[in-house]
Amino acid sequence: MMKFSEVEAFRAVMLSGSTTAAALTLHTSQPNVSRSIALLEQKTGLKLFERLPGRLVPTNDALSFFREVQRSFAGLHHLDEAAKRIKRFSGGALTVAAVQMLALGLVPRVMHKFCNSFPEVSVSIHTSHATTVARWVEDQTCDVGLVSQVYDSYGLAHERLYQVDAVCVMPQGHRLTKKEIITPEDIADEPFISLPRTEHGSSLIDSCFEKAGIQRSVRLETSYSSITCSLVLQGLGVSILNPLATLDYRLNGLVTRPFAPVIKHEGFAIYSKERTADRLITDYIATVKDVLSIEMKSL
Numbered sequence: 001m002m003k004f005s006e007v008e009a010f011r012a013v014m015l016s017g018s019t020t021a022a023a024l025t026l027h028t029s030q031p032n033v034s035r036s037i038a039l040l041e042q043k044t045g046l047k048l049f050e051r052l053p054g055r056l057v058p059t060n061d062a063l064s065f066f067r068e069v070q071r072s073f074a075g076l077h078h079l080d081e082a083a084k085r086i087k088r089f090s091g092g093a094l095t096v097a098a099v100q101m102l103a104l105g106l107v108p109r110v111m112h113k114f115c116n117s118f119p120e121v122s123v124s125i126h127t128s129h130a131t132t133v134a135r136w137v138e139d140q141t142c143d144v145g146l147v148s149q150v151y152d153s154y155g156l157a158h159e160r161l162y163q164v165d166a167v168c169v170m171p172q173g174h175r176l177t178k179k180e181i182i183t184p185e186d187i188a189d190e191p192f193i194s195l196p197r198t199e200h201g202s203s204l205i206d207s208c209f210e211k212a213g214i215q216r217s218v219r220l221e222t223s224y225s226s227i228t229c230s231l232v233l234q235g236l237g238v239s240i241l242n243p244l245a246t247l248d249y250r251l252n253g254l255v256t257r258p259f260a261p262v263i264k265h266e267g268f269a270i271y272s273k274e275r276t277a278d279r280l281i282t283d284y285i286a287t288v289k290d291v292l293s294i295e296m297k298s299l
Contacts, residue, residue: 002043007069009036010048014058014066078141081124092121094280097136098146101225101245102267103127106291107146114287121280137270144281145270146288148242156270159285162292164299166205166263167243167256169232174255176238182257184212191219191237193228204263205240211261229254243299267292 012022012033019033026033037056041048046065049056058066082093098107107125115123126142127133134154136142150158168182176182176190187209194216195202209216219237222228225245232239233254242265246256269285271278 002040006036006040006043007072009033010040010062011066011069011073013037013049013056014062014069018055075141092118092280093124094121094144094284095124095126095142096144096146096284097126097128097133097142099130099133099148100127100223101148101242102146104226105248106244106288106295109295110284110288110291113291114284117287118280118283134270137272140272143271143275143278144284147268147270148266150268150270154270155273157273157276158268158270161267161269161285161288162244162296163264163266164243164296166240166259166265167246167299168238168259169229169241169246169249170238170255170257171233171235172253172255174238176257177255179257182259184209184214187216187238188214190217192216193220193222193231193237193239194218196221196223199223208261208263244295247295247298 009022009026009032012025013019016022016025019030019037023030023033037048044065046061047059048062048065049058096107103125104127111123111125115121126136128136130147130149133142133145133147134151134156137145137156138154145156146161150156168176168187170176176186179186195205197203197206220231222231225241228239228241229246229249231237233249233252240259240263243256244265244267246254250256269288271281271285275281
């Protein structure tokens with residue numbers, strides 16, 4: 001069975017690029033590092049490096065194995081940080097994950113209220129796509145997740161946080177600011193900033209334009225609502241977004257108008273079914289709902 005010291009030596013070589021640099025990182029000798037690599041190759045049956053004069057070149061097997069090693073070390077780092085938080089706050093630690101649309105705007109505003117209400121709690125925040133957020137919550141890498149859709153396959157408890165109507169976004173002075181409601185026909189000749197077709201929500205927008213017989217002029221695509229808002233403010237096009245994603249940008253001149261036909265956006269909190277009574281999770285979700293109740297009035 002491989003030893004931790006052997007895997008640690010391999011990781012150090014991959015990160016530093018040489019056994020000499022790895023030895024400095026690990027506070028050991030270069031021969032010890034080389035010996036650990038050789039033992040690891042022997043035990044795994046993998047050829048991890050091509051040995052060329054003066055350097056080691058990782059093989060494809062090494063690159064694949066390194067990805068798994070990094071995941072394991074990330075898990076160890078998480079445990080180390082959890083232990084430090086538990087020691088400091090007697091268990092008052094919360095790890096939150098959210099899709100980027102919520103992580104970049106709503107979550108910081110929620111944290112302002114939550115941290116004021118629970119100053120003894122340590123909070124760690126992460127962001128990724130909904131499926132990754134769900135996986136983090138499922139394996140309890142994160143305590144609670146904020147996502148834009150839920151699937152039964154997640155096997156997690158969930159609570160709906162909001163349901164809002166999409167808006168059309170445009171810069172100040174744009175001709176469409178004169179209209180009270182924007183329709184597909186209004187956007188027909190406008191450069192459009194779109195979601196990639198693989199993204200959740202893209203099909204709903206596409207369907208609206210297809211039913212209206214309108215061919216959009218898609219100039220740019222991005223998965224990130226924050227980038228979309230910035231591009232719109234630069235005058236590079238218009239788009240259709242969740243209004244919650246626009247709040248910070250409206251202060252800088254972004255204009256929103258209702259879009260018809262209505263496209264619904266939803267948000268959910270997800271957490272383990274085994275932790276429905278967890279005080280920190282319930283307090284955090286309650287805080288999210290409190291902040292949303294205020295922000296929904298300004299949409």
